[in-house]
Structure formats: C-alpha cells, structure tokens
Amino acid sequence: MTxxxxxxxxxxxxxxxxxxxxxxxxxxxxxxRMIDIRCFNHEPSIxxxxxxxxxxAWARSKVEELYLETVRQLDTNTLD
Numbered sequence: 001m002t003x004x005x006x007x008x009x010x011x012x013x014x015x016x017x018x019x020x021x022x023x024x025x026x027x028x029x030x031x032x033r034m035i036d037i038r039c040f041n042h043e044p045s046i047x048x049x050x051x052x053x054x055x056x057a058w059a060r061s062k063v064e065e066l067y068l069e070t071v072r073q074l075d076t077n078t079l080d
Contacts, residue, residue, distance in 0.1 A: 009068055015060065018067045019049055025070060035062050 010018075022031055023046070032040035037059050039045075039052040053060045 010064060015053060015063075016046065016050055018063060019046060019053070022063065022067055022070065034066060035059070037062075 026034065028040060028044040032044065037052070037056075039049045053063060
C-alpha cells in the first residue's frame with residue numbers, strides 16, 4: 001500500500017536524484033561554493049557525497065533545501 005504525502009515536496013525523489021540534478025545544473029565547484037562541505041570540494045564524486053549526506057543530517061538538509069529552491073526558481077522562470 002502506498003502512503004500519499006501531499007505536503008512532502010521530496011516524496012518519490014531520492015537523494016541520488018537530487019544530487020545528480022544539482023551537479024548537472026551547478027557543477028561541483030559551484031555546488032561546493034554554495035554548500036561548503038569537503039565531499040563537494042575535495043575529489044568530489046556522487047558515491048562519496050551520498051555516503052556523507054546519508055550520515056550527516058545537517059548537510060543533507062542543506063542539499064534538499066538548495067534543490068527545492070532551485071526547482072522553485074526554475075518553475076518561476078519558465079512561467080515568465
């Protein structure tokens with residue numbers, strides 16, 4: 001049985017999907033500037049970043065917030 005989560009904008013979106021989209025959009029260097037964590041600035045990779053983000057709630061929260069902000073900005077720009 002699937003539980004609906006209408007108030008959760010990240011429902012159905014994995015951390016890996018979020019990270020891949022942010023890296024594609026911003027690139028590692030800009031992402032590392034925006035969220036200053038070592039896994040984005042020193043030999044960045046999806047695998048090492050996912051490992052860190054899954055263990056570190058504050059960092060994951062910052063990545064999720066940036067993703068939601070980016071999606072909102074892109075949606076607003078496409079409506080103009």
